[in-house]
Amino acid sequence: MEWSGSTIPLAAVVAAVVVVVTWVSKKANEWWYLPSPSAIPPGCKLPPGSLGWPVIGDMLSFVGLFRRDPEAYFRKAFLSRYKGENKGIYKAHLFGVPCIITCSAEMNKFVLGPQAEGTAFTAGWPSPNLLGADCMGIVEGVQHKRMRKLLAEAISQPSALKKALLRLEKRFTSTLAEWAEEKNINLRAKLKDVTFDDICDAFFSKSSDPLVKKMASFTQGLIGGLRAYPINIPGFSYHKALQCRKSLTDIMFSIIEHRRRAGSKAEEDDFLDVLVKTQDEQGNYLTNSEITDNIIASLLAGHESTSYTILWTMVLLAKNPLVWSKLRNEHLLLQSQTDGIWSGDFKQTPYTNLVLNEVLRLLNVSPFVFRTVEQEGVNYQGYYFPKGWKVVAWLRASHMNPTYFVDPHNFNPDRFLAQPPRSGQYMPFGYGPRVCPGNMLALLSSRLFIHILVTKYKWKLVNPNAKVTYLPHPKPIDGGDIVFEPL
Template identity: 30%
Template sequence: MEIFYASMISLLFVVVSFTLHLVFYKSNAPVNGKVPPGKKGWLVIGETLEFLAAARNGHPEKFIFDRMARFSPHVFRTSLILEDVAVFCGSAGNKFLFSNEDRLVRAWRVPSLDKIFHANHLPKPEHNKMKKALSNFFMSEALHRYVPVMNIVTQKHFENEWEDKNEVVTCELTSNLALSLACKVFVSIDEPERVRYLSVPFKSLSRGMFSIPIDLPGTPFRGGINAANFIRKELIRIIKQRKTDLINAKGAPIQDLLSYQLRDTDEDGNKWTDSNIANKITGFMVASHENMSSVCAFVVKYLAEFPEVYQGVYREQTKIANSKGLGEALNWNDLSKMKYSWNVACEVLRVSPPTQGSFREAITDFVYNGYSIPKGWKLYWSAVSTHKNPEYFPEPQKFDPTRFDGKGPAAYTFIPFGGGPHICPGKEYARVQILVFMHHLVRKFKWEKVVPDEKLIVNPFPLPAMGLPIRL
């Protein structure tokens, strides 16, 4: 019965999409010049199904490399989610898109995600100001004080959810840790019951973000919208209480991401509304939860598969631990000593980047590599077009942390956090979380995979299909 309903919903989506396509579609073909080579695929759905199928089979690079070989290694045309899309490939394509933000291109997000996250709630100038203000929190200087906090949360996580267990399902636990850290560092929630209370809507939100965008009762998309609304209401309640506490001189004026935002103003000196703050923090919490739970799970996977890499991380982390006083927490200086561990983390990010790519939109007609790109076309950069390309990383399927020794990869080839003005603002936050996780993981445990040849899927974040069960 569930399969029947899923099939009917999929059919309805195709019918609705086809109707909208016929009503609203306008050809973006330029008057002069030739567009990049490629194909648009099926009417209405284009090549969306092939794109998604490659990801869900664990090989998102197949869609990209097949078309690079057939059409052009620099840029090719396709059609995804009812849009004409030019896929920019290689380091030159990445450099072009990242270097021309707000001049030739601008960030673009799938409309269904805008509906869930209320991304259009603010006009673009105000949205950019708020994003800049929030990004200040993620600068390395501001993160210094949060290393001991993240260390304590991670330490408690291992004590409560890993120790005294024979087997665990890794993805479930890394998801719990990522949410616990986001709750603590962003809004100072550290009670396990409250974190578990929020974990249910977060799971619904995750399912809805990249589901078929049909806003009907019972669909994952409606569930995602409802979950996002629930989280925002909870955050607004926390924001109002925090304001009251600050007025009554309760609590530290600077203690988390929310504190930073409550102190910030726009260029006219006005405070941001509670709704605006809640929207932005919701987005950061979701991004942190989804990306970091995936990366930490793959750290566990590759350390299990490569004992020599595990030993290298273990030696480094043990040396750091032995240099600490009894009960002394990790600090920022300790992270700077984790050079080999970070090389390992970077190789994990290369092989299994949590963000496979992202969209931009052409805001004017322009020419790239001899091809005309019309205004309004969507542009896609793909991390795998460089991460798994032997031109930039010899033997790209080989797991080799030494790639990041010395100066590391060439510019615009290693882009797990994107690049340009829209580079992920949480890049440093991610580095801290990953390294603190690795520190406690290898010092407490050795492990082996329960399923040696577990399939990988990307939907939309890369994950082992069975959640990576391991034996401790």
């Protein structure tokens, strides 16, 4: 084809416009968000990194790569791009906001640790409209300490914890017997309900009834809104989430009121009982909102995380028969020595602890946690954190760092004995004042599940080579189809 004299300049003009628009678009976020050089304290600089495209930042690349291979995203976005400047701290534009990403053990400790909490950095959770103004993930300072103390006391109170675990033991036993009858099981579908029911049972002694089913569906609606843009118009996820949140609040208020009215006649001895009766140091009882917001937070934070931990334990055990048999031996021995493993003594099950550590290292539901930069002038070894930006403490970068964990993609529970991680290198439950208050409950219930599982059942994966998708949480793409049978 011959180009006429007028098409060549037109093509050149189009190309020039494309180049200029691309250049301006790539610079737009920097012009909008970067602080002026005079605002950066002397001797400090911003970490290396790109703020990507307007509005979407680096999200397309993040979603596309992280979904299939988080380390591939990490390598492409940071490690290989900033080879000369790799100090484990970068800037990026993710999740709709500009952020500083910290990756090394020391930096994550700096961001999450007690010195900076509530001063340099505050919590990074989204909308109080969805989580509730009294949710411990939102409140700061004295109020945060008070809520954490009271919740932690409630869920580790020995008689309530023992009762919760004994009830769990019964429920796990009957659930697994039902699975064996069904034989062909999808782990994701089954475990989602199991762990939700467990947390409702532990907190307010209700499980598997229509009310809990309704709560499970409202909770899913609420989770949908946490990940959505806050557009409060019918048809949008955020609008639906606000309605689900209201329904959950109404249900919780009526459960709490019922419990208060019944007084000592309703001795359920569950976590709600403890929360209703608890007084803080000034003698104040918790309000309905405080209890509701924190039980809903625990439902949100606790059920998916525990469910995925059990799912991955089962998948990895199916792929590693030697680990399964070592674990089984530990639990058979324990069975012969005790009449139940509800106790919180983790010394009873050293190998199980290693297996759970390794599952949480490789496939944790929380690859990173968020904070917000609250103060002017915050810097770490000369790298500046602009006020108002988010901080993404990238825990997975540590967990998959070959210097900390040799051959990091390999499932090897014994690595925790051979080379125990140093402080900050391993933090599946976070670190510092906001470290997960449910960690003990999550580990105890996972251990209980494993006990019944390995002493009574065997299972195999239908698709042992199923690929893994990492968003929103890591799972095999088939959700974990298994054939489940009694031993």
